[in-house]
Amino acid sequence: MTPACLLDLAKFRQNCQRMKDVADSEKMTLRPHVKTLKSLQAAEYYAPASGPITVSTLAEAATFASAGYTDILYAVGLSPNKFGQLAAIQSLAPNFTVIADSQAAVNALVDYASELELPLSVMLEVDVDDHRAGLLPESPELVACARALSAAANIHFRGIMTHAGASYDCDTKAAQQAMGQQECERIAKAATNLLQAGVTCELVSAGSTPTALADIEHTGINELRAGVYATFDCVMAGLGVCETTDIALSVLTSVIGHQGDKNWVIVDAGWMALSRDQGTASQQQDCGYGLVCDEHGKLLDGWYVSATNQEHGIISHRDNLTPPESVFGYGRLLRILPIHACATAAQYSKYHVIGDDGNITAIWSRVNGW
Amino acid sequence: MTPACLLDLAKFRQNCQRMKDVADSEKMTLRPHVKTLKSLQAAEYYAPASGPITVSTLAEAATFASAGYTDILYAVGLSPNKFGQLAAIQSLAPNFTVIADSQAAVNALVDYASELELPLSVMLEVDVDDHRAGLLPESPELVACARALSAAANIHFRGIMTHAGASYDCDTKAAQQAMGQQECERIAKAATNLLQAGVTCELVSAGSTPTALADIEHTGINELRAGVYATFDCVMAGLGVCETTDIALSVLTSVIGHQGDKNWVIVDAGWMALSRDQGTASQQQDCGYGLVCDEHGKLLDGWYVSATNQEHGIISHRDNLTPPESVFGYGRLLRILPIHACATAAQYSKYHVIGDDGNITAIWSRVNGW
Structure with missing residues (x-):
């Protein structure tokens, strides 16, 4: 019956392989964003439970955790009314990781984490493109937040992440390359600043479909995130990222x-x-x-x-x-x-x-x- | 937890009463469109099972039929791959009614209806505003379709319906009144043309939230349809239809x-x-x-x-x-x-x-x- 949503398996597999090849060739960890399809069956093809994933909601986190995923990054800043759900997800996914991008959020997380049985993994979000959320790489608040998280009793500070959403407006290969380079350079700058302040980042995570597929070396990051590449769409075709x-x-x-x-x-x-x-x-x-x-x-x-x-x-x-x-x-x-x-x-x-x-x-x- | 969708009961009840008052004062049947909320519990307030309703999907039709609604108008043209679902809905809702707006659709419905146990109620859609679907009131095809439906063995021709969707662009009271009048006049014209051709319309059904609430007498129609009035929204406020x-x-x-x-x-x-x-x-x-x-x-x-x-x-x-x-x-x-x-x-x-x-x-x- 119509309307119905179709997924072409051959094209889907090919798209998934394309991003995997990029990550493999540059020896980066690929942490696919499952938010486009939000499907356990689809994820078997491009984001198996043996590897890390990115999610956009706690409903996804809970579903994937129940299915055996242990390393889940929830890539949206938490509101305090979601804290109560963390323990259940953590109990299934020990490496469940949340993000913050302000001293206020860090303070709230640090307070709440002290009530948790397991240490809470946290990353800081960095703004590389003036697009949405995140702390600027040079900001003193980034250093202060990282220090607070590293010093907190029941928190495991994992590192920093960013998303160059502005790449969706880059309609030439050159612009996508430039944005990809900017993304890597800015997040690497943040990692350097933190290291100089005495805080080590285990993960330096970045990516968007256009910047991940841009013809550049992703120097400065060790983890690549992207999502819509698994299916692509007219916006991506219009940018020349796919046909x-x-x-x-x-x-x-x-x-x-x-x-x-x-x-x-x-x-x-x-x-x-x-x-x-x-x-x-x-x-x-x-x-x-x-x-x-x-x-x-x-x-x-x-x-x-x-x-x-x-x-x-x-x-x-x-x-x-x-x-x-x-x-x-x-x-x-x-x-x-x-x-x-x-x-x-x-x-x-x-x-x-x-x-x-x-x-x-x-x-x-x-x-x-x- | 956020985000969540809230419904303010007091405002909702007031909005529902406002449209009921219009229909009552003009002695029209109100056939609310349940497509905005698609909720049985909400419908108890503005579209109880004792009266007629309008739906936008067969999923709604099946749900409301199961809950005791007997007079359901599915106000979207049918595709043949949905015919197989009609019998089950009819068995629960004897006055379940579908629409058509072309000779091709009428032919297909007439063919399929002959396989049904119960007579299939059908209305014809009329175009009053050049907005989307429907046959023009003056078109010979409207007469031909009505005659074919009236003559078909297992079909109950109930009449004609329209929706002045163009009213969503009418940003003054005067424009909404003019569109409301146009809607009534054009659907009435269609009914007259059919009567002259020997086909009687039991229902002459029209409405959209802006035209239903326009300060006019809805002369020429005996049934009022509208949906978004139950909650309203910023589009309606921008048109001055609500605050x-x-x-x-x-x-x-x-x-x-x-x-x-x-x-x-x-x-x-x-x-x-x-x-x-x-x-x-x-x-x-x-x-x-x-x-x-x-x-x-x-x-x-x-x-x-x-x-x-x-x-x-x-x-x-x-x-x-x-x-x-x-x-x-x-x-x-x-x-x-x-x-x-x-x-x-x-x-x-x-x-x-x-x-x-x-x-x-x-x-x-x-x-x-x-």
């Missing part, structure tokens, strides 16, 4: 109507199925709410989802072509490539996995919520 | 950090918690990803969610004020009013209901998926 043919996630949809005078095809995938993400709107080519493929996944050149309502999508052609009946007739199936895989996947509780023979070979579940 | 103080839905979030030099407050509600909807971007005041209230729901003037990542929200002030520590300190709770309630609510599987004493009095569940 549209690499995109492993798609939404299966049915044609439910037409507006002939407007050359519109109406499908049953609206923003509820595709998400409201319009992340290509600022790119050279605006893909609206997704690029359109036939039911087998072959891109239909120039056709895209130009508008959405809750359960309706409107497909039109960039040159206002008339939709051919043979492709867009009532009841025909189509696949929509997601603008942002993390946002599209979030609209589902499961994936229909397409095997090498083009048929559904498995259904994988997903952890939603917090 | 921001009427908005009954909010996202509870925690402050997890700051970027002092930018006057940013970082919270744990990103687009995963708020949705990617930026529906006020084209309005006079862009509310970003939501307006910010204190933990009790009091609006904090000028503060809004200016940017989001997956699990991070950035709050800033329109005049770049420095966030006061007393309100925005680490760990403080805030509430975010949603841009588009349907999209925000869709990110959750349950609501925390705030009773008259300001405390959580209930947890209501939600039907997601298709």
